[in-house]
Amino acid sequence: MEKTKERFSLKGAKAKYDVFMSDTQFVNDRKRWASNIKAFILGLFKAIIIIGTCYVVLGPVIGIVARSFFSDADNYNTMVYMIPQEPTLERYDVAIKFLDYLPTAGKSILYSVSLMLIQVMICSMVGYGFARYKFPLKGLLFACVVVMIVIPTHTIMLPLYMTFANFDVFGIIKLIKGSTVNLLSTPVPVYIMTLFGCGLRSGLYIYIFNQFFRGLPKEIEEAAFVDGAGTWYTYFRIMLINAMPSVITVAIFSMVWQYNDTFMAKLFLVSDDLVISKKIGGIADSISTSMKEYDPKILELYTNAGIVLMMLPIIIIYIALQKHFIEGVERSGIVG
Amino acid sequence: MKKKMSLTTKRSITGLLFILPWLIGFLWFYARSLFMSVQYSLSYMEVKPGGGYTLDFVGFENYLYAFSGHGQFKQILTTSVMDMLIDVPLITFFSLFMAMLLNKKFRGRTLARAIFFLPVLLNSEAIVDTMDATRALLAGGISSSSTEVLEAASSSGVSIDYYIQMFDSLGLPMGVLEYVTGAISRISEIINASGVQIIIFIAALQSISPAMYEVAKIEGATAYETFWKVTFPMVMPHIITNVVYTVVDSFTNSEVVDLAYRVIFKEYNYGLGSAMSLISTIITCLILVLVCRFIQKRTFYYN
Numbered sequence: 001m002e003k004t005k006e007r008f009s010l011k012g013a014k015a016k017y018d019v020f021m022s023d024t025q026f027v028n029d030r031k032r033w034a035s036n037i038k039a040f041i042l043g044l045f046k047a048i049i050i051i052g053t054c055y056v057v058l059g060p061v062i063g064i065v066a067r068s069f070f071s072d073a074d075n076y077n078t079m080v081y082m083i084p085q086e087p088t089l090e091r092y093d094v095a096i097k098f099l100d101y102l103p104t105a106g107k108s109i110l111y112s113v114s115l116m117l118i119q120v121m122i123c124s125m126v127g128y129g130f131a132r133y134k135f136p137l138k139g140l141l142f143a144c145v146v147v148m149i150v151i152p153t154h155t156i157m158l159p160l161y162m163t164f165a166n167f168d169v170f171g172i173i174k175l176i177k178g179s180t181v182n183l184l185s186t187p188v189p190v191y192i193m194t195l196f197g198c199g200l201r202s203g204l205y206i207y208i209f210n211q212f213f214r215g216l217p218k219e220i221e222e223a224a225f226v227d228g229a230g231t232w233y234t235y236f237r238i239m240l241i242n243a244m245p246s247v248i249t250v251a252i253f254s255m256v257w258q259y260n261d262t263f264m265a266k267l268f269l270v271s272d273d274l275v276i277s278k279k280i281g282g283i284a285d286s287i288s289t290s291m292k293e294y295d296p297k298i299l300e301l302y303t304n305a306g307i308v309l310m311m312l313p314i315i316i317i318y319i320a321l322q323k324h325f326i327e328g329v330e331r332s333g334i335v336g
Numbered sequence: 337m338k339k340k341m342s343l344t345t346k347r348s349i350t351g352l353l354f355i356l357p358w359l360i361g362f363l364w365f366y367a368r369s370l371f372m373s374v375q376y377s378l379s380y381m382e383v384k385p386g387g388g389y390t391l392d393f394v395g396f397e398n399y400l401y402a403f404s405g406h407g408q409f410k411q412i413l414t415t416s417v418m419d420m421l422i423d424v425p426l427i428t429f430f431s432l433f434m435a436m437l438l439n440k441k442f443r444g445r446t447l448a449r450a451i452f453f454l455p456v457l458l459n460s461e462a463i464v465d466t467m468d469a470t471r472a473l474l475a476g477g478i479s480s481s482s483t484e485v486l487e488a489a490s491s492s493g494v495s496i497d498y499y500i501q502m503f504d505s506l507g508l509p510m511g512v513l514e515y516v517t518g519a520i521s522r523i524s525e526i527i528n529a530s531g532v533q534i535i536i537f538i539a540a541l542q543s544i545s546p547a548m549y550e551v552a553k554i555e556g557a558t559a560y561e562t563f564w565k566v567t568f569p570m571v572m573p574h575i576i577t578n579v580v581y582t583v584v585d586s587f588t589n590s591e592v593v594d595l596a597y598r599v600i601f602k603e604y605n606y607g608l609g610s611a612m613s614l615i616s617t618i619i620t621c622l623i624l625v626l627v628c629r630f631i632q633k634r635t636f637y638y639n
Contacts, residue, residue, distance in 0.1 A: 046437055053434065054451045056524050060467040061454075067470065126358040133351020134344075141355065144362055150584055150624060154593045155617045156369035158376060158600050158610055162389070163369070196361025206358065231350050260460030280462045300469060307466045314457055322450050326535070 061311075068092065068305040075297055091305035094291070098283050098302075099276065101309055108276040109313060111187065112258040115194050119205060119254040120247060122197045127209025128235060132221070142210075148203030157267055164189040164268060185269040200261055205250045212246040213239065249328040252321060256314055280306050377610035398611035408595065409612060416590040417619060420583060423526065424627070426519050427582050428575060431530040435537030436567070449538075456531035471524065529585065533578045540574040541567070569636040576631050583624055592616040 063082070071088040074080045095101070130142055153160070166180040167173070167189075174180055183189050193199050197206065220242065224234040240247065265275040272279040283306050284299040293299060318325070341349075352359075377398050379391040402409050438449055458467075503513055519526070544567065552562045587593070592612065600609030 043442075046440075046442070050437060050448050053527055054448060056527050057451055057454055060470045061458075063470040063473065064466060067473075122357050126355045129351045129354025133347055133354065135348035135351045138351075141359070144366075145358075148362065148366060150580070150621065151366075151370075151617055152584065152588045152593070154588065154596065155613045156366065156373055157597070157613075158606060159369035159372035160365065162372070163365070193361065193365060195357065196364065197358030198361040198365045202358075235354075256457050257459070260458075260463070262461045277460045277462055300466075303462075303466055304470070307463055310460070311458060311463065318450070318454075318457055323446070326446075326449055326453065 064304045064307055067301055068308050070301050072298060075301060091301050092309070094287060095283065095302055095305040095309055098287055099279060099306055099309065100273070104273055104276050104279060105309070105313060107274050108259060111274050112255050115190065115199065115258050116251055116255040118191070118194045119199055119202065119258075120251055122195065123202055123205035123250065124209045124240060124243065124247065125235070126197055126206045127211075128213050128239060130206070130210045131213035145203050145206050145210075148198070149201075149207060153200075153263065160189075160193075161267060183268075185271065187268075187270050187274055189268040190264055190270065200254070200258055200264055205254060208246055208250055209243065212243050216242055245328040248321070248324050252317070252325050252328075256317070259314065276310050280310055373610050373614060376607055377614050379607055381606040383604075383606070394607070398607045399615065402608060402611050402615060406608070409592075412591050412595050413616060413619070416587075416592045416616070417623070420586045420590070420620075420623070422515070422518065423522070423529070423586055424579055424582050426522070426526050427530045427533060428578055430526055431533035431578065432537050432571065432575075434530070435534050435541055438534065439538055439541045452534055453531045455528040529582070532581060536574055536578055536581075537571060540571045544570045572631075572635045573637060576628055576635070579627055579631065580624060583620060583627070587616070587620045590616075 066082045066084070068091050069087040069089070070080070070084045071086045071090070073086055074084040077085065099105075126145075130138070130145070161184070164183045167183045168180045183192075190199065194202070216239070220238060221234055224238050229238070260277050262275070262278050262281070264270070265278045270278070272282070280303070284296075284303050287293060287302050288299055375391065378395060379393045380397075381389055381391055383389045434452065438445065438452070458464075500513060500517065504510065548566050548570075549562065552566050557565065593616070596609045596613040596616070599605050599612060603609075
């Protein structure tokens with residue numbers, strides 16, 4: 001008797017459980033809960049990864065900015081990690097004086113902007129030529145563009161140095177002046193190379209423009225041609241306007257990289273006053289000799305202030321154009 | 337009387353006019369310089385005080401000396417190449433992973449993308465050096481070399497050796513362990529080197545038609561399957577672009593280049609320096625060709 005009762009009650013529990021489990025309302029609730037928790041955990045993981053990566057990128061930048069306000073006492077105080085106890089602007093004062101900041105930054109920006117304009121003009125033309133016209137040996141010539149991207153300028157630095165140390169165009173200059181010209185320690189070599197499509201990373205820019213122009217519909221040009229527009233008019237007034245995303249991308253890349261570049265500047269001995277990124281490398285030494293400050297830790301604080309000053313224009317440009325820039329990179333032909 | 341040209345000739349002349357500036361520049365600066373580089377590397381070169389120089393042909397002596405006589409070259413070359421080979425797959429997969437994260441909509445996405453792209457714009461030599469110094473000072477898990485990570489870990493009371501031993505006793509091969517610990521200790525380097533690659537992958541992901549994902553979902557594919565059967569094959573062609581970019585980038589910043597620069601402009605050994613840069617360039621090109629072949633065979637082209 002007792003046994004059956006127990007079995008009965010067990011059966012009842014099972015039945016109750018079945019009803020309980022098949023209650024659609026409850027099942028839906030449970031599923032929603034489970035998926036909510038899953039989404040929450042996944043989101044948490046994503047957030048941790050993204051925030052962590054952002055910290056790795058931003059950490060040193062924040063550190064540099066913070067340390068540029070350190071006074072001597074803060075530097076020697078091991079308890080100070082990020083926020084200075086006695087902040088000082090002296091580092092900026094000295095760095096501005098030694099960098100000759102405003103004129104140098106102005107000249108650097110002018111230098112990079114002028115090179116950027118040439119870069120955009122020449123590279124877009126070449127990219128357009130490769131994208132839209134058929135001519136003999138086109139495949140081979142485009143392979144040369146790829147070679148230019150792949151082989152870094154470092155491989156040919158010595159011949160370039162020699163070329164510009166004894167600069168001559170088919171012996172014409174020697175004929176007129178009696179000797180070859182030494183163009184080193186002027187910015188002329190950089191301008192000449194950029195003008196002939198061999199500047200800093202020109203190959204990459206040509207590639208980007210080529211990809212973008214290939215993606216534009218041919219009908220645009222055909223319409224222009226039928227309406228009687230000449231080749232150059234079509235190119236400048238129609239194609240270049242249509243290629244705005246890639247123009248913006250190349251413009252920013254070219255300007256910022258030129259501003260940052262020390263390789264070309266060092267190779268051709270371009271004056272420090274034109275290239276702030278080169279001048280900043282020597283700032284610690286010149287402060288050390290003229291201010292009799294020999295502690296490398298303190299000198300580093302001055303360098304930090306200088307670096308902040310140097311980064312400032314880039315950051316401003318980036319924040320101003322950020323939206324256009326990332327969209328431009330995505331839409332322009334950087335993707336093969 | 338002028339003979340009228342056909343439209344095709346006319347167009348090809350216009351095309352040549354468009355690329356003319358670059359063509360002159362390429363022949364003048366690149367082709368000629370490459371030839372001169374080879375010439376320098378095969379000779380003993382002396383620069384005369386008034387400008388100009390003399391070349392004495394010595395055959396392959398500079399190449400032989402670079403490998404057998406020079407103290408550092410072999411070692412620096414191998415470490416540079418090994419670093420490159422380790423970094424390339426790491427950067428490629430990390431940037432693909434990050435691109436997939438950043439491609440989804442979430443709050444602060446624009447900000448995150450802007451931050452990820454920052455290292456590309458702050459790539460100046462001086463900035464990078466100062467950042468490395470600051471990283472070492474801050475320690476907190478973002479230092480750039482493995483010894484610093486170990487130091488930071490020991491100062492914070494975590495014994496990395498203990499974990500390494502633990503995994504070792506699980507029977508994982510030592511090579512894999514070393515690769516993983518190496519990868520983790522390089523994390524900041526990898527993040528800083530993958531800005532452009534992330535953007536390229538984001539663009540690639542956005543070009544995949546949503547219809548494909550819809551089909552996969554209707555057919556009942558899991559997220560895992562969707563990734564391997566839809567996303568991965570579709571971004572495959574862009575992996576080559578990224579690999580090429582990464583290899584060239586890491587070569588340009590490698591120590592071999594610095595060494596060649598030092599040998600040429602500080603030690604004035606022109607022939608040897610040219611030989612060194614040519615050797616490293618040839619090795620990089622070989623790696624590029626091999627890797628591209630390897631990937632291309634496995635690549636699926638949608639159209």
